Amino acid sequence: MIRKAVIPAAGLGTRFLPATKSMPKEMLPIIDIPTIQYVVQEAVDSGIEDILIISGKGKRAIEDHFDRNFELEARLEEKEDQAWHTEMRRLADMANIHFVRQKEANGLGDAIYYARHHVGNEPFAVLLGDTIMDSVIPVTQQLMDTYEQYGGSVIAVEEVPTDKVDRYGIVGGTALSDSILELSTLIEKPAIGSAPSNLAIAGRYILSPEIFQAIEQTPKGKGGEIQLTDSMLLLLRRENIYAHRIEGKRHDIGNKLDFLKTTVEFALKRKEFAAPFRKFLEEILQK
Known part of the structure; x- marks a missing residue:
């Protein structure tokens, strides 16, 4: 059973400058709801209420968003705005949310490594903090179901145009069903023409705790960072990893x-x- 989720949210958000100079990109709102609130809600809707957010410098707004604001709640009560008062309380109580800061921007693999003490020796979900999934069944729940069936780490994937595979982490493997593959390789941003498929990693994972040892052994890769895809390739040498074609639509808020x-x-x-x-x-x- 998956009881814990990790949400990496430490990126600098340089593609959204100047807005992200003083505002976390994960707090950019889709109308009136911050991106990361959708991500936390997906974890909660999947039955996970123990959530660790990996934050960084200048990300305090994320902590404030999921904390109580007694002054605001009191003002809403005075105005007899019960609907918004209830929503503010629900937001603060929706999950047990913890925070740890990634001290340097050393890549997604490094960010996940900061979760090792919180996660301990159990499998856990990873939801990227700048990716929203629009689906009937939460995508994290879809991966959890696949994990229960096959017993190995699971990666969410989606088809992308063949001429854009060099923008993504790409997987290759053997189809076990229309939606499940047993992986044989993972490549971070392969050159067009050398990719093993057009199935791109889609920002959701179920990972076994052995990923932490794999991250320790992962050298810096593209961009001079520790790439989670490279770590998972090392993990693949030790245990089976599966890919699940998501049912739903991925929204990348990173661009x-x-x-x-x-x-x-x-x-x-x-x-x-x-x-x-x-x-x-x-x-x-x-x-």
């Missing part, structure tokens, strides 16, 4: 264009302004 697309898609799902917003978009397109 501006996808952030804009996600905002529009989510806005069109919101009942309170979906109709007028759609009309507004149609009017713009007609000009």
Whole structure:
């Protein structure tokens, strides 16, 4: 059973400068909900309430977001705004959230290594803090089900255009079903033409605790950082790893264009302004 989740959220967010000079990229809102709140909610919806967020310098806003704000709650009570008062209390109580700071930006593998004392000797989920999954069944829950069936580490994957494989970590392996592969290789940002498939790692994992030993043995890779994909390749030499094709849509909030697309898609799902917003978009397109 998976009881703990780790959310890496220590990246500098340089692709969103100047906004991220003083604001964590994980706090960028999709309308009125910070990105990382969607990620935490996915873990909670998957039955995980023990969550460790790997933060970094300038990320205090994330801690504040999931903490109590007694002054705000009191003001909402005075205004008899019960709906928002209840939501603020729910936000603070939605999970047992812990924080540890990554002291240097040394890559995703290094960030995960900071979770070793909290996780201990048990498998755990990893949800990237700048990736939102839109699905009926939470993607983390999908991976947990695959883990229960096969008993090994599980990576969420999705198909990407063949001419864009050099932007992702790519997996290769043997299909066990329409949605499950037993992996034989993982490559971080392979050259176009040499990738083992067009199945890209999609920002969700179930990892065995042996990953920490693999990270210890991983040299710095692309970008001079410890790449989690490289660590998982070492882990693959010791145990089986599986890939699960996700049922749902991944939204990468790490780049501006996808952030804009996600905002529009989510806005069109919101009942309170979906109709007028759609009309507004149609009017713009007609000009």
